Every structure is written in structure tokens, then in C-alpha cells.
């Protein structure tokens with residue numbers, strides 16, 4: 001375990017910073033600003049489009065994403081109708097010059113939609129928003145049971161370049177223990193269908209730190225994944241969060257293992273997983289992401305949705321301008337999620353022309369975001385780019401934080417001054433380092449949300 005300068009122990013798994021600020025720091029926007037004004041002065045020639053599908057066949061024990069189990073009769077159609085209304089309102093607000101450089105369908109599980117519904121989703125992106133799906137990178141998330149041949153054929157036909165499959169574990173007992181009901185045979189069959197569909201990039205998500213998982217069984221999952229020669233692999237440390245199935249059920253078991261032991265086990269599994277993938281010719285892109293040598297040249301880094309200029313459609317999607325991040329309300333608890341989805345599908349088009357919930361990127365937030373987005377990547381940050389963008393020096397703006405990280409051995413001294421780059425240890429501690437860069441205001445807003 002890493003010890004700080006004062007001998008204190010730093011816990012490695014605090015939070016996954018996949019976007020800054022986190023949605024729990026968003027608040028209702030009193031004046032409900034018009035999207036037309038928010039977007040008026042923004043560059044719109046290379047936007048990212050994100051469509052969120054908040055449906056899954058099951059609710060996995062570890063998952064706190066914004067999604068519900070199944071959809072009663074008519075809800076998927078009503079959701080697509082609402083997406084179409086939202087697309088119309090948002091496109092009008094963006095104006096003539098909007099061009100999309102990337103697109104993604106996420107969730108939940110976008111492949112929960114049937115083939116004809118996926119066609120309609122693609123039509124909303126193309127005809128509704130004007131994205132040329134055949135010409136830009138299109139990434140889609142899927143689960144094994146929903147990755148059926150007919151749905152994959154639609155996605156491949158409409159230009160999907162990356163299919164990300166949540167596998168979590170190839171060991172059936174581990175899937176059960178994570179409350180992820182699936183069998184390895186079904187996972188293998190789904191992978192065969194994805195390869196058959198000919199989508200250029202396959203990503204496989206795996207989780208380490210599951211109860212009962214050992215270094216051996218982790219290696220078996222990694223090898224089972226490697227057998228498919230995936231272009232990308234994401235290795236996620238298990239987080240057990242409040243209000244999730246595991247959070248409710250396993251509080252007692254976790255105490256039995258002890259937090260410190262669990263941290264140590266996840267760190268060991270991280271290191272052995274990382275070394276195994278590096279030995280198989282994979283490049284480490286971030287703590288979680290690994291890219292194969294045979295993968296097509298990357299268009300974007302770890303999570304394209306971190307760039308400015310994001311247009312999100314759907315009730316769980318975020319949108320980003322340089323001055324404001326916004327979305328609809330957010331929840332983890334199932335009843336609240338269902339309420340937010342029902343509310344979303346009943347909205348008239350005019351509602352979608354305004355931002356309701358969000359956080360302004362005032363003060364030094366853009367600097368923090370820039371640093372977080374780049375320093376958590378294995379290649380690190382170019383200080384010259386930061387200086388060109390903000391006119392200040394990151395070494396001065398973040399002197400205290402960087403001194404602390406250096407004292408803990410989290411920075412690579414050989415990379416300086418050309419790059420600000422994490423050491424191998426720093427990358428391993430990404431989920432502790434990231435939250436230390438949050439502003440006091442964001443930290444306070446997140447803490448207040450947790451107390452709700």
C-alpha cells in the first residue's frame with residue numbers, strides 16, 4: 001500500500017473519474033437557459049454525439065448506472081419518440097453549422113433494443129441530428145444476451161466501428177457472485193456473433209476484485225478474453241456502492257474480508273492483469289484501458305465523452321459546452337430512475353430546448369478538467385498545450401497537488417519537463433489521485449448529494 005509523506009495510508013480505490021465534474025455535482029438550473037444561447041458561440045464543427053438507452057434485461061449487483069430492468073409494453077417506443085422530439089429541438093438549437101465527428105450509443109444496454117428499434121435509433125442520429133454514422137467512429141455498448149445476430153447486423157450495417165461487450169468474468173461462479181446472471185457458454189457464443197458481424201473494434205470489459213476471484217481465476221478470464229484477440233480491453237476494479245444489489249447484500253461479507261485486504265487484493269489483481277496484457281503486446285492507455293498492437297489507429301483516447309462539445313440525447317445523457325455541463329436529473333435508486341424515465345418520455349419538444357440540471361464551468365474548473373482528462377492517461381499531459389490554452393503554468397496552478405503526488409512517487413520524473421506523466425504506481429493509484437484534483441466546490445456538492 002502506498003504511504004504518503006506523513007506516513008498516512010492512501011486508499012487506492014476512491015472513485016472512478018470518468019467525467020469531471022461528476023453528475024452528482026449538478027444542480028437544478030434556476031433560469032433553465034435556452035440551448036440556442038448556450039451553444040451560440042461554441043465551436044460546432046467536430047461535436048460528439050451520445051445517445052443513452054436506459055434499459056437492461058437485468059440489474060447487475062455492482063451496477064449504479066442510470067438504467068432500469070426491462071420495459072413495460074410501449075415504453076421503448078415512447079422513449080424513441082421522446083428521443084426524436086429531443087433530437088429535433090436540440091438540432092434546431094445548434095443551428096446549421098453543427099457537424100459530428102464521433103457518435104456513441106451507451107447505457108444501460110443499447111442492444112436491449114430490437115433490430116427494428118436499433119434502425120430507428122440510427123435514423124434519429126442521422127436524420128434527426130445530421131450525424132453521418134457511416135463516416136464517423138460509432139461505438140456501441142452491448143451485453144452478451146442482447147448481442148443477437150440480427151441486432152449486430154443492423155449495427156454493423158449502419159457503420160458501427162466499435163462494439164464494447166460487458167463480460168465482467170468468464171468464470172460462472174464469479175458472474176453469480178457479482179450478481180451478473182450469465183453463463184460462459186453464452187458469452188462465448190456472443191463473442192462469436194460479434195466477430196461474425198465484422199465490426200472492426202471489439203472491446204471486452206472485465207472486473208477484478210469479485211468475491212471468490214483469485215489470481216488464477218482472474219488469469220483464466222484474461223486468457224479467455226485474449227483468445228478472441230480483442231482490439232481493446234477494459235479492466236475495472238470492482239466498486240461496491242450504496243443502493244446497488246451488492247451494496248445492500250454484501251456489506252457483511254466485505255467486513256469479513258476487511259477493506260484493507262480487499263484493496264490489496266484488487267491492487268494485486270490489477271498489477272497481474274496489467275502485466276499479463278503488456279506481455280501479450282497490449283499498450284496501456286489508462287489505468288483501465290488497454291489497446292492491442294493490431295487495433296486500428298485510435299481516433300480517441302479513454303472515453304471520447306470527456307472532450308468539450310458533447311451533445312447527449314436521452315434521459316441519462318450529459319451534454320457539455322465549454323461553459324456548462326448539463327443533463328436531466330440523476331438517480332441510482334430504481335423507483336427514482338423509473339420516475340425520471342417516465343417523466344422524460346412525457347416531455348413536449350419545447351422542454352428539450354432548455355437545460356435543466358447542470359454545473360457551470362466557472363473559475364478554475366476548466367483547468368482542473370483539462371488536467372484530469374490528460375494526466376490520467378498513460379501518455380500524460382503536454383504542459384505546453386495547457387499553457388497555450390489557459391495562459392498559466394500547470395506547475396504553478398497545481399503546485400501543492402503535484403508536490404504531494406511527487407512525494408508519493410506517483411509522477412514519472414524522467415518525463416519532465418516535456419510531459420507531466422504518472423509513474424506506474426501513479427497509474428495504479430489513478431482512482432485516489434483523480435479525486436484529489438476536484439475543486440472544493442465540486443467536492444462539497446458531491447458530498448451534499450451523497451447525504452440526500
Ligand SMILES: C[S@@+](CC[C@H](N)C(=O)[O-])C[C@H]1O[C@@H](n2cnc3c(N)ncnc32)[C@H](O)[C@@H]1O
Pocket residue numbers: 056062063064065106107108109141142143144164165166167168205206207236237238239240241
Ligand atoms: C454500460 S456497462 C457495459 C454494457 C452492458 N450494459 C453490460 O453490462 O454488458 C459499463 C461497464 O462498466 C463496468 N462497471 C459498471 N459498474 C461497475 C462497478 N461497480 N465496478 C466495476 N466495474 C463496473 C462494467 O465492466 C460494465 O461492463
Ligand code: SF4
Pocket residue numbers: 055056057058059060063064065067107108109143166
Ligand atoms: S452492468 Fe450493464 S447490463 Fe448490468 S445493469 Fe449495468 S448497464 Fe445493465
